Amino acid sequence: MHVEINQDTPESIENAGMQNNTDENLMGLVAGGDKDAFAVLVRKYLPGLLNFFHRMNVYSGDRDDLVQEAFIRLFNYRAKYTPTAKFRTFLYMIARQVQVDYFRKQQRRLSLSESLKEEVEEPGITNARRGKEEDRKEMVAKALETLSEEMKCVVVMSIYQGLKYAEIAKILNIPVGTVKTRMFHALQKLGKAIEYEG
Amino acid sequence: MRFKSLGRQLNMKDNRSFYVDEIKCPGPEQVMDFLGGEMDDVAAEAVKRHLGLCSSCRIMLNDLSATMSELKSLDEEHGAREDLVEKILHAVPDVGSETGLVEHAFSLQVFLRLAAGFIVISIMILGFGLLRSDLSYGPGVAVRSESLESDVSGKSVAVVKTLQWLASVQQSSGDWDAVSWGGKREYSLALNGLALLTFARSGDLTGMNTLVMDRSVKYLLRCQNEAGLFGSENDEMMYNHGIVSVALLEAYAVTRDPKLKASVDKALTFIRGQQLNTGGWGYVNRPGEIANTPVTLWQLQALLLSAKLGWEDKGYSLKRGLRWFSSMVDNGGQLGYERPSHFPEGSTTLTAMGAFCIFSASGVEKVPDTGMLLRLKQALDALKPEDVRTDYYGSYFKAAALKSLQKTGGQDGRLADLQHSLIAMQESSGGNAGSWSPNDRWGGVGGRIYSTAVAGLTLGLISRNTDTTVPF
The missing domain is CATH 1.10.10.10 (Winged helix-like DNA-binding domain superfamily/Winged helix DNA-binding domain)
Structure with missing residues (x-):
């Protein structure tokens, strides 16, 4: 009799595993303290969160901090995450709370709007130069x-x-x-x- | 060019009673389902038919769709920001500095509960003189007065720590490298089976545990050959095969994965094929082979579990195996190794194996001799606490036997004693926190994966209060 064992190398299996893992599985690993899995999630969702805070009128100088805050909260709440909940939903619940806290604590929404207006208008570039x-x-x-x-x-x-x-x-x-x-x-x-x- | 707006000016509330060709104009929710692609095909077809007939709705939907497209045109690609990724990864705590996931998530309330539990248990330990240095698991065991047995949401903290350690040393390919943890290569699969069993019986299949199990199952399935055997054909194969089969059956009990079922089917066929004419199992089915109690126990466990999960007892394999097991009981209620009263390595573990297996078979198979059950019970009753605290493997079966004897309510003092002893010996700090030192008589064979998996299994079954689908 003969035993057939898959000959994949541990490295290839690990890489393929990380890539093929669902977000929910990765979050399960994060719950166990796996920082590699956490890094995969950060890289995947960081652009989306930057965009989210941008569109929600967070001042450009604060967006990085809010993204960081959202991911740190995600890591700290990892034990509360259950695989039955969709990871993306869990992450955006956190991001939304970070954004709400941001506006509430700093109470700078009005001034932000002014800043954004400045950003959008981009003084120095005339309308004539725009397409x-x-x-x-x-x-x-x-x-x-x-x-x-x-x-x-x-x-x-x-x-x-x-x-x-x-x-x-x-x-x-x-x-x-x-x-x-x-x-x-x-x-x-x-x-x-x-x-x-x- | 965008439609100016008849549709935009429509009042949907008023419009709800507007019918074209008996199809109602869609309301806001239906419109958004349609535009967002979240409507099923049948409903979407109905809306499309309606749009072909109702110009107002057609214009309105066109306008809304155009607005969505305009909004999407604002979308900006936020490229890779490795600097920010690094900053974030730096800001989260290092795994190594954590004392454990469970502790991390503790609320003040849970902390207070733990503290209270700690005080009570410490008083118990001091009061009953359980702080001993003469534990039977091996020399040089540092006994901690600290207790970790307080439960968090019904989970034993010691078991949680066990699972965390096992998870931390699982290979990415799904196996536990038992050899590098001091185990013998020939028992590697059995040790992997024990580790998987610890997770499958933990009752905690969330997050990390599910992943660990999934990886382990996949690894073990890769180790099954065409005949259904797990691992290589050698003198230890039925140990390896029996333990892995039990572990996969437990995994099947909690996942009901059809792929697992097919593999288990083959494994059970292999077990039946290896059964000796006497009804028991030896190391290999070959002429002159004599059945022995430990090897038979694991095959019987697999068959018992399969029967409880709905598998047919083909060829009366289970019935014949139990009959052989019963035939090993002597007049004193003790099981022999290859024949009654045959105790080459002591009698208590063999007796516990027999009692546990025979008791857990009740309800599945009729045990022929009630007098034998009484003798087994008397033999178990005669076990002293120090007889229960022997080695990890022996203690596990003794705990299982006592637990299956203990029908309802109350805690057998010997189990409580064993629980305290095991918790006291669990490593509390360093890289091996959560594991057990392989310092018992089987440590040289099984290594740290063995000692940790079996100690964790034992603690798990002692702390479990309710019956499960599994034998114990």
Whole structure:
């Protein structure tokens, strides 16, 4: 009789394992203190979180700190994570809380809006130097600014983070129907705010 | 060019009663499901049919869709930020500096519970004189007065630490390199089986534990040959095969993975094929081979577990095996190694193996001789605490036998004694925190994977209060 054992090297298995692992599995490893698995998750979700904080009007100089804070909280809460919950939902719940805490603690939303306006307007570059596409983007960005915090959060999570409505509902702790209704009205409002040229 | 807006000005509330060709205009939620691609095909087809007939809805959906596209055009790629990744990884605590996952997550309330538990148990230990230096597991054991047996959400902290240590030394390929931890190469698969068993019986299949189990199962399945045998064909094969089969059956009991079932099927067929004419199992099924109690025990455990999980007892293999086992009991209720009253390495562990196996078979197979059950019980009753605290392997079966005897309520004092002893010997610091030193009579064969897995299994079964699908 003969034993057939897979001859994959430990390294190749480990690499393939990390790549093939679901986020939930990786988070399971993180729960056991595995920093390599944590690094994989950080690299995967860091751009998305930067984008999230950007779209939620976090001042550009603070975004890195908020991303860092979100991942540190993720690591500290790792024991509370259960594999039955979708990892992405868990992460964005944390990120949303970090963002809420940020605005609440610093109470700088108004000044932030002013900073962002400055960023968008980019003093020194005249409108004449911009193409039509930039103008349109600016218009859309400004329109997004007009949304309420509640509506903007739903739009940002759906459009820019690619989260499903059910996930957004879980993150914001609201009914999924409310998410869809907010999204619907937000799009209607944005449509009105955006002026298009023929 | 974008449609200006009939649709945008529609009031959806009013519009809900608007029908075109008996299809209702979709409400905001349906619209968003449709645009977000979260609608099933049948409903989406209905909406499309409706759009073909209702210009208002068509324009509205076009406008909303165009707005979504405009928003998406703002999307910016945030590229790799290795500097930030490094900063984050630096900011999280090092694994090595942690005292353990469970402790990390402790709330103040749990801490207070632990502290209270610690005080109570310390008083018990001092009061009952359980702080001993004459434990039977080996020389030079530093006995700690600290107790770790307080439960956190029903989990034994000592068992959690056991699992953490085992997880930390599992290879990425899913196996435990038993040799590098002091075990003999020929028993490597059996030791892997024991480690997997510790996880499968832990009752805690969350996060890390599930992953460890999954990796281990995959590794063991890779070690099964066409005939169903786990590992190589050698003199130790039935030890290896029996233990791995039990571990995989336990894993199947908690996962119900069909792939696992197929593998277990083959493993059980192999076990039946190796059964000797006498009904027992020896090291290899060859002419002149004599069955012995320890090898038979593991095969019977696999068959018993399979019967409890719904497998048929093909060829009455289980029945014949139990009959052989029963035939090993002598008039004093003790089991012999190859025949009644045959005790080449002492009698207590063999007796515990027999009692545990026969007791746990009740409900699956009828045990023919009730007088024999009484004799077994009397033999177990006669065990002194020091007889129970022998070596990790022996203690495990003694605990299992006493536990299966102890039907409801109360704690056998000998089990409590064993529990305290094991907890006191668990490594509390350093890289091996959570493990046990392989300092007993079998340590040279099994190494640290053996001592840790078996001690963890023993603590797990002592602290378990309720019956499970498994024999104990």
